[in-house]
Amino acid sequence: MGHTEAMFGRIDDYLDYHARVHAQTVFVTDEQHTFTFFEARERVDHIAARMAAAGLLKGDRIALLGKNSIEFFFMYLSCARLGVVPVGINYRLTPAESAFIVRDATAKYLFADAELIGPVAGACDDVTAICLFGKVPEYPSFEQWLESEVRAFERADIDPDDIMSQMYTSGTTGLPKGVLLSHSNIISNVYQTSLGSEYTFMAGGEFLLVAPMYHAAGIMIGYTGVLQGLTLVIHREYDSARVVETLQRRPIVAVTLVPAMLQMIVDSVPNLDDMQFEDLRLIYYGASPIGVPMLRRAIEIFDCDFTQGYGQTEANSIVAMLSASDHRRALAGRPEILAACGRAAFNTELRVIDGDGAALPAGEAGEIIARGPQVMRGYWNNAEATAQTLRDGWLYTGDVGCFDSDGYLTIVGRVNDMIISGGENIYPAEIENILTLHPKIHEAAVIGVSHRKWGEVPLAILVANGDQPPVAEEVQSHCRERLAAFKVPAHVYLIDVIPRNPSGKVLKQQLRNDIGKDYDE
Numbered sequence: 465m466g467h468t469e470a471m472f473g474r475i476d477d478y479l480d481y482h483a484r485v486h487a488q489t490v491f492v493t494d495e496q497h498t499f500t501f502f503e504a505r506e507r508v509d510h511i512a513a514r515m516a517a518a519g520l521l522k523g524d525r526i527a528l529l530g531k532n533s534i535e536f537f538f539m540y541l542s543c544a545r546l547g548v549v550p551v552g553i554n555y556r557l558t559p560a561e562s563a564f565i566v567r568d569a570t571a572k573y574l575f576a577d578a579e580l581i582g583p584v585a586g587a588c589d590d591v592t593a594i595c596l597f598g599k600v601p602e603y604p605s606f607e608q609w610l611e612s613e614v615r616a617f618e619r620a621d622i623d624p625d626d627i628m629s630q631m632y633t634s635g636t637t638g639l640p641k642g643v644l645l646s647h648s649n650i651i652s653n654v655y656q657t658s659l660g661s662e663y664t665f666m667a668g669g670e671f672l673l674v675a676p677m678y679h680a681a682g683i684m685i686g687y688t689g690v691l692q693g694l695t696l697v698i699h700r701e702y703d704s705a706r707v708v709e710t711l712q713r714r715p716i717v718a719v720t721l722v723p724a725m726l727q728m729i730v731d732s733v734p735n736l737d738d739m740q741f742e743d744l745r746l747i748y749y750g751a752s753p754i755g756v757p758m759l760r761r762a763i764e765i766f767d768c769d770f771t772q773g774y775g776q777t778e779a780n781s782i783v784a785m786l787s788a789s790d791h792r793r794a795l796a797g798r799p800e801i802l803a804a805c806g807r808a809a810f811n812t813e814l815r816v817i818d819g820d821g822a823a824l825p826a827g828e829a830g831e832i833i834a835r836g837p838q839v840m841r842g843y844w845n846n847a848e849a850t851a852q853t854l855r856d857g858w859l860y861t862g863d864v865g866c867f868d869s870d871g872y873l874t875i876v877g878r879v880n881d882m883i884i885s886g887g888e889n890i891y892p893a894e895i896e897n898i899l900t901l902h903p904k905i906h907e908a909a910v911i912g913v914s915h916r917k918w919g920e921v922p923l924a925i926l927v928a929n930g931d932q933p934p935v936a937e938e939v940q941s942h943c944r945e946r947l948a949a950f951k952v953p954a955h956v957y958l959i960d961v962i963p964r965n966p967s968g969k970v971l972k973q974q975l976r977n978d979i980g981k982d983y984d985e
Contacts, residue, residue: 522547660785
């Protein structure tokens with residue numbers, strides 16, 4: 465990664481720069497506590513000194529289990545001082561799932577919020593537990609821990625390829641795996657995202673951080689704030705009304721909101737058409753495409769640009785982006801662009817390959833593989849999974865997609881989700897995208913069920929949009945107009961809520977077990 469040597473090779477170098485050049489600029493605020501860049505560096509160094517006094521060394525792991533807070537983010541920057549590796553844990557996991565990650569990472573400390581700490585710490589009795597946010601009698605509070613022995617420390621020597629964080633996959637295909645992300649992975653991806661969005665904000669510009677920081681979507685905003693000298697306005701968790709109020713009251717220039725969050729704002733916040741968001745320039749989104757009606761409605765409300773990122777934990781965050789100008793182009797007569805997840809990020813190669821590894825031409829679907837400076841170093845203590853996922857420098861994403869003639873990449877499914885019907889390959893995401901264009905359908909998940917004649921056929925599992933759910937015939941007619949006959953769902957099932965894991969991914973195996981088995985022939 466020689467190209468990273470021309471820029472700063474470690475995250476905390478950026479904090480030092482802004483503490484020197486923009487010392488009095490506000491870096492983080494949760495609207496109760498505020499730190500300038502200078503104050504943030506002092507606090508980060510204090511935490512790092514306490515960690516050093518506690519015996520934490522370069523390469524050691526600590527687990528972080530909590531909702532968004534200033535201290536949660538400062539722990540990442542303090543770890544960078546010493547080369548200690550933070551392991552963020554999804555706070556929506558069960559205590560047993562969280563404890564598995566703590567043990568798998570061989571974490572020496574667990575820093576957890578008051579409402580989360582007890583059951584997880586109890587299951588990891590060999591790990592020192594500190595209450596990061598809030599107080600409970602059984603465990604020292606973060607402030608109490610900081611008041612203990614502190615000694616001078618020396619910043620660890622950090623190579624750009626040294627591990628900055630260990631982020632766990634969501635475990636939909638088995639046990640969660642620890643993704644090893646280096647300083648250069650993260651720094652490169654911040655610059656790639658800025659280029660792909662077509663926006664770089666001035667020092668002190670306010671970025672609203674509501675996505676959870678245990679997840680790439682949230683922590684990448686934090687990293688962007690450090691690199692660009694932004695002011696991070698942190699919400700502990702997502703609340704539609706509070707997001708809208710903050711966007712109105714503060715000079716927020718950008719925010720990350722996934723389409724589901726935008727939908728909640730539209731559905732639940734009154735009088736949106738009477739509001740103005742004069743400072744807002746950009747809304748980032750990801751995790752799923754945004755439909756033309758939703759985009760048009762969001763632009764009416766917020767009057768700003770939109771940009772989408774596609775990636776996965778193994779690539780830190782982003783390998784492709786649909787830029788602000790792409791969205792404007794879509795609204796100017798190319799609506800099909802919105803079905804795509806974008807074009808390759810800067811300094812990133814994307815290929816679509818067949819089962820033999822040969823690159824496929826535009827229009828043909830295959831597995832997406834990616835190569836670039838943001839791709840992980842591997843999985844923690846899992847050489848077999850690393851060898852399966854990283855091959856000859858390429859990240860095998862497990863996603864199935866295809867390019868169009870302009871280089872736009874569209875996701876059509878997962879390798880393991882593919883349905884084979886009468887010898888034809890069917891990718892559920894393609895059908896799901898068509899289904900959600902129907903005005904009576906809010907969400908859709910498609911799985912394969914067995915069939916005597918065809919082997920498998922698609923089953924559409926739908927959440928209705930409103931009080932008049934669609935009947936099977938109109939769903940199938942809607943699909944028949946837009947899809948090949950063999951892709952039209954043979955069965956339609958209505959459900960109140962589509963089950964998802966804590967990271968928001970649809971639990972298709974649960975759908976197969978709970979619903980699909982009743983349709984098998």
